[in-house]
Amino acid sequence: MTEKAAPAPLARTVLQQCVHARLQVAPAGQDSEAEWVQINRGMVIYVCFFKGATEDMLPKMVSTLLNQRLCERASGGVVSVLDLPGSVLVVPQATLGGRAKGRAMQYHGNISKDDGLRLYQRFVSLCRAQLQAAAAGEPRSGAEGAGAEVEVQSGTYGNRQVLKLDTNGPYTHLMEF
Numbered sequence: 001m002t003e004k005a006a007p008a009p010l011a012r013t014v015l016q017q018c019v020h021a022r023l024q025v026a027p028a029g030q031d032s033e034a035e036w037v038q039i040n041r042g043m044v045i046y047v048c049f050f051k052g053a054t055e056d057m058l059p060k061m062v063s064t065l066l067n068q069r070l071c072e073r074a075s076g077g078v079v080s081v082l083d084l085p086g087s088v089l090v091v092p093q094a095t096l097g098g099r100a101k102g103r104a105m106q107y108h109g110n111i112s113k114d115d116g117l118r119l120y121q122r123f124v125s126l127c128r129a130q131l132q133a134a135a136a137g138e139p140r141s142g143a144e145g146a147g148a149e150v151e152v153q154s155g156t157y158g159n160r161q162v163l164k165l166d167t168n169g170p171y172t173h174l175m176e177f
Helices: 056-066 114-138
Strands: 011-018 020-024 035-039 040-047 089-093 099-101 105-106 152-154 165-166 170-175
Touching: 011 056, 011 114, 011 165, 020 089, 035 152, 035 170, 040 114, 056 114, 114 152
Parallel strands: 040 089, 089 152
Antiparallel strands: 011 040, 011 170, 020 035, 020 165, 099 105
């Protein structure tokens, strides 16, 4: 009996819990300083979309990611970023779609830049809506840090960016959709 091959993923994400994260979204110019966004306690989501990805998959993807129990509580155990409550930094990361060919990486499976930008913006918007809804609602079981500031920050799609990340341990997870 032969096993059926798993379908190719339409998106790849990497989740990293963090204590603080800072992302440069615009480099310094001749007359300006670099622009940064930052979050405190929460989670960084690196995201890459592949050919065939559509907006239909985004609500389930966002819900799955934000409900993963990856954030450590001060009292022990792990909870989701929604339960923490915590913030989210979304980083577009096309390199997650790379495949090695010889000694070089190729990105032929990645979505087009225009479609990727559209999906990325919708993904960030859905993350923001779900995090704000959770923060405005009743405290969830095991929630701590009442009144903590929660926010969603995001990087600039299609640009190389500088990331500074402080974590309380290498607690990184790969998820495909």
